[in-house]
Amino acid sequence: MNTRFIIQRLVFSLLVVLGVTVVVFMIIQLVPGDPARVSLGQQATEENLRARRERLGLNRPLYEQYVSWVTNAAQGDLGKSLITNQPIGPQIADRLPTTLQLAGLALLIGMLIAFPLGIISALRPGTIIDTVATFVSQLGVAVPDFWMSILLVLLFSTTLDWLPPSGYTPITENFRDWLEHMILPAMTAGFISASIQTRFIRSAMLETLRQNYVTTARAKGLRERVVVLRHSLRNALITIVTILGLQMTALLSAVVVIEIVFVLPGLGSLTLDAVDARDYPLVQGTVLVMAILVTTINLGVDIIYFLIDPRIAHMEQ
Amino acid sequence: MNNILSMREQDGPAPGLLAEALHRFVRHRLGMLGALIIGGLIVVAIFGPSLAPHEPDHMNFMSPFADPSREFLLGTDDFGRDILSRIMYGARVSLKVGFISVGIAATIGTTLGMIAGYTRKRFIDEAIMRSMDVLLAFPTILLAIAIIAILGKGVTNAMIAIGIVYTPIFARIARGEVLRIKNEDFVQAARALGSTDAAILVRHILPNILPPIIVETSLSLSFAILAEAALSFFGLGTQAPDPSWGLMLSESRKFFNNSIWMGIFPGVAIMLTVMGFNFLGDGLRDALDPRMKNVR
Numbered sequence: 001m002n003t004r005f006i007i008q009r010l011v012f013s014l015l016v017v018l019g020v021t022v023v024v025f026m027i028i029q030l031v032p033g034d035p036a037r038v039s040l041g042q043q044a045t046e047e048n049l050r051a052r053r054e055r056l057g058l059n060r061p062l063y064e065q066y067v068s069w070v071t072n073a074a075q076g077d078l079g080k081s082l083i084t085n086q087p088i089g090p091q092i093a094d095r096l097p098t099t100l101q102l103a104g105l106a107l108l109i110g111m112l113i114a115f116p117l118g119i120i121s122a123l124r125p126g127t128i129i130d131t132v133a134t135f136v137s138q139l140g141v142a143v144p145d146f147w148m149s150i151l152l153v154l155l156f157s158t159t160l161d162w163l164p165p166s167g168y169t170p171i172t173e174n175f176r177d178w179l180e181h182m183i184l185p186a187m188t189a190g191f192i193s194a195s196i197q198t199r200f201i202r203s204a205m206l207e208t209l210r211q212n213y214v215t216t217a218r219a220k221g222l223r224e225r226v227v228v229l230r231h232s233l234r235n236a237l238i239t240i241v242t243i244l245g246l247q248m249t250a251l252l253s254a255v256v257v258i259e260i261v262f263v264l265p266g267l268g269s270l271t272l273d274a275v276d277a278r279d280y281p282l283v284q285g286t287v288l289v290m291a292i293l294v295t296t297i298n299l300g301v302d303i304i305y306f307l308i309d310p311r312i313a314h315m316e317q
Numbered sequence: 318m319n320n321i322l323s324m325r326e327q328d329g330p331a332p333g334l335l336a337e338a339l340h341r342f343v344r345h346r347l348g349m350l351g352a353l354i355i356g357g358l359i360v361v362a363i364f365g366p367s368l369a370p371h372e373p374d375h376m377n378f379m380s381p382f383a384d385p386s387r388e389f390l391l392g393t394d395d396f397g398r399d400i401l402s403r404i405m406y407g408a409r410v411s412l413k414v415g416f417i418s419v420g421i422a423a424t425i426g427t428t429l430g431m432i433a434g435y436t437r438k439r440f441i442d443e444a445i446m447r448s449m450d451v452l453l454a455f456p457t458i459l460l461a462i463a464i465i466a467i468l469g470k471g472v473t474n475a476m477i478a479i480g481i482v483y484t485p486i487f488a489r490i491a492r493g494e495v496l497r498i499k500n501e502d503f504v505q506a507a508r509a510l511g512s513t514d515a516a517i518l519v520r521h522i523l524p525n526i527l528p529p530i531i532v533e534t535s536l537s538l539s540f541a542i543l544a545e546a547a548l549s550f551f552g553l554g555t556q557a558p559d560p561s562w563g564l565m566l567s568e569s570r571k572f573f574n575n576s577i578w579m580g581i582f583p584g585v586a587i588m589l590t591v592m593g594f595n596f597l598g599d600g601l602r603d604a605l606d607p608r609m610k611n612v613r
Contacts, residue, residue, distance in 0.1 A: 015447065016447075016450050016451055016454050017454075019447060019448065019450070019451030019454075020451055020454050020455070022451075023451060023452075023455075024463075027463060027466065027467055030467045031467050032467075032468070032469075138592060138595065139588075139592075141591070141595065142539070142588045142589075142591040142592040142595060143584075143588050144543050144546055144547065144550075144563075144566075144584065144587050144588070144591075145547075146546075146547055146550050146563075146566065147546075147566055147583075147584035147587065147588070150566060150569065150570065150580045150584070151580075151581075151584070153573070154573060154577055154580060158573050158574070158577075249453075249456055249457075250456075250457075252456040252459075253456035253457045253458045253459065256456060256458055256459055256462075257458055257547055260551060268459070271459060271462055271463075272462065272551055274466075275462055275463075275465065275466040275553070276552075278466075280466070283463060283466045286459075287455065287459055287460075287463045290455065290456055290459050291454045291455045291456075294454050294455065294456060295454050298454075
């Protein structure tokens with residue numbers, strides 16, 4: 001049963017990735033008019049146009065183009081940039097760590113805020129701290145991520161001069177510098193992530209605190225801390241893990257935006273530059289990698305979810 | 318007899334149910350606050366030209382980066398244009414993009430979801446829903462950016478992009494609702510009476526799945542407005558010199574040392590609008606569909 005569930009999810013994810021490749025492949029095909037002319041501009045000579053069409057593979061039948069693109073992509077060969085003529089794979093590999101580091105740091109900050117806030121407000125519903133938590137989470141959902149970036153820069157860089165407003169140092173070069181440049185973007189994404197998490201942690205905790213086994217635990221005279229952490233939180237975790245997973249897509253979306261604002265060399269800024277330069281193969285590469293990342297995370301969450309609570313597989317049946 | 322009564326109740330919300338829902342909504346404090354914010358915003362968007370204290374594009378070269386004052390309530394930008402007037406005009410852009418893009422998503426998504434849920438041919442259901450899964454695999458803003466890479470920059474293409482991005486959510490909700498009610502007595506009765514599938518879907522099923530769709534519309538409007546602001550912020554949506562909240566915030570970044578107001582007020586406008594639609598959506602959910610309370 002275990003392996004069957006996991007194989008099912010794996011096949012499903014593979015199908016999604018296959019669908020993703022079709023969508024991403026179509027990016028060039030769907031450009032209105034002649035993608036070669038769009039990418040080269042109106043002044044392009046006929047000779048240049050022919051060369052560009054050949055490079056984009058546009059002179060071959062559609063299915064042939066797709067098959068060769070997918071086969072190459074599966075081997076890590078995403079083609080070459082139209083602008084720099086550099087292979088795209090290494091460029092993405094270069095940028096991916098920044099995006100992942102930012103997402104990881106943001107998730108951590110989000111959890112550090114959301115867990116205490118969500119648990120306390122569930123323990124004391126209707127009190128001031130609960131109202132504050134609800135308000136903060138409503139605020140976090142409504143504040144645009146790029147605007148929060150601006151506000152944090154205005155406060156911590158322009159006014160207080162504590163942190164640099166933008167820029168980046170790789171973690172391998174200088175950890176302190178890296179942290180100084182990452183902390184504002186990570187706080188922005190972390191706060192937004194916390195606002196969503198808090199709501200779900202609160203409601204998951206409220207749900208488990210109402211259960212009979214919690215009442216029993218209290219009746220046995222267990223200390224409140226043990227009741228909350230070992231009996232209530234542990235069971236609430238099942239819901240929370242799913243939400244954290246689902247939230248990763250939203251978090252990656254926010255990270256894309258935030259790294260553009262803070263000029264961090266991640267996949268988001270690479271995509272935007274590629275769109276600006278009409279570098280279609282590069283757009284395809286970044287979008288493909290991000291979608292595969294999301295699908296992998298979702299698969300991971302499904303499996304973790306199942307490991308925490310094997311009843312899930314039976315329910316799916 | 319009992320069956321006939323329950324069939325009547327199911328066949329579209331009766332007037333009594335609507336009055337009940339309205340009553341519930343009016344008592345929902347946050348929902349009413351949301352309705353108030355959005356109502357005010359719609360008034361500003363429609364009557365902006367007669368309400369705005371200045372022309373949004375009028376440049377006062379003598380007073381760039383002015384602080385808020387009696388003449389310029391929210392200050393001026395780098396060209397000396399009145400920030401308040403530009404925000405009021407920007408409300409039009411935001412609401413237009415919001416309504417049109419969510420309109421696209423709700424129409425296409427609900428239609429696809431209804432077909433997927435209702436069809437007896439499994440491969441149609443699978444084909445539609447797996448395509449929706451594929452769209453959901455992309456981080457939303459990245460998918461919108463990719464679609465704009467295809468269609469080109471501009472506010473119209475931004476609306477199309479946002480519309481496509483939010484289509485799967487409506488499809489999932491509509492399919493789930495159709496699956497829930499398609500075997501109910503009133504649908505079977507309509508079929509027995511010889512109604513065509515299209516008539517059953519439009520006349521009997523659609524009215525019954527509307528409440529969650531309406532709720533999702535309100536919540537999606539807030540996301541759509543955020544997405545438009547983000548795309549315009551990156552220079553992919555509304556183009557200068559049209560006033561758009563996202564674009565105004567983007568321009569403010571160059572002038573942090575001259576004025577902070579340019580970077581604050583358009584953001585407040587976005588935040589209030591998004592909160593307005595979220596509160597409205599919560600209120601509508603509790604009023605129209607009490608079962609869904611606390612689901613999201």
